[in-house]
Amino acid sequence: MDVAAERIERLHDLARAAAADDEHDRARYYVRLARRVAERNRLTLPRTFRRFICDRCDAYLRPGRNARVRLQDGHVVITCDCGAHTRYPYGDQ
Numbered sequence: 061m062d063v064a065a066e067r068i069e070r071l072h073d074l075a076r077a078a079a080a081d082d083e084h085d086r087a088r089y090y091v092r093l094a095r096r097v098a099e100r101n102r103l104t105l106p107r108t109f110r111r112f113i114c115d116r117c118d119a120y121l122r123p124g125r126n127a128r129v130r131l132q133d134g135h136v137v138i139t140c141d142c143g144a145h146t147r148y149p150y151g152d153q
């Protein structure tokens with residue numbers, strides 16, 4: 061794993077920890093940093109990370125706290141508190 065990818069993983073951990081403490085502004089800050097690192101290094105964020113980020117407001121999504129999850133037509137649909145939806149195929153890990 062290169063340095064940028066490691067940095068992104070670290071920021072993912074920090075964002076997750078901040079969101080777990082309901083520090084959503086801090087979580088958002090780490091999410092944005094991770095996006096910037098990815099952009100600068102022509103990387104895409106890992107799928108496991110992207111799945112928990114709101115595309116509209118960069119919140120780190122925590123189902124039951126700042127996001128709702130439901131199943132629809134074989135898809136998992138995550139709705140952020142800001143109203144944006146993220147969807148992906150059910151069972152696609």
Ligand SMILES: [Zn+2]
Pocket residue numbers: 114115116117118119140141142143144
């Ligand atoms: Zn959002």
